[in-house]
Amino acid sequence: MAHDLLTITIDIEQQALMLYLGDELVKSYQVCTAKKGVGEQFGSECTPRGKHIIRAKIGDHAVVGSVFVGRRFTGEIFQQTLMDELPDRDWVLTRILWLSGLERGKNR
Secondary structure (H helix, E strand, C coil): CHHHHHEEEEECCCEEEEEEEEEEEEEEEECCCCCCCCCCCCCCECCCCCCEEEEEEECCCCCEEEEEEECCEEEECHHHHHHHCCCCCCEEEECCCEEECCCCCCCC
16 A cells, blocks of 8 residues: 555755655654755766665665775774874765666656
C-alpha cells in the first residue's frame, strides 16, 4: 500500500534527514549537505533537490565517526585532535548516501 512506503526527506536548512513510514516520522538523523548549497547542475558539487533513489550506501557498517576521503574509508576515526591537525580537510564522516535523480530535466 502506498501509505506504507518508506520515504526520506532532507531538510537542508536544519541539516536533518527524516525517515517516514507513510505519514509517520520513524527516525531523524543529523546530516551534512554540500558546502556549495543546493543545485542540480552536473558537476556543481551542490546538493541536488527533488526525488531520488539511493544508488549506493557507502560505510554501511562503518563505526560512527569513520573518516572518508574520495568515498573511501581512511582507517581514521574522527577526533578533535585529528581536526586540529587537518583543519582544511573536507570532513565526510560515517556514511555516504550516493543519490540518483528520478526527475528528467531537473536532477537527471
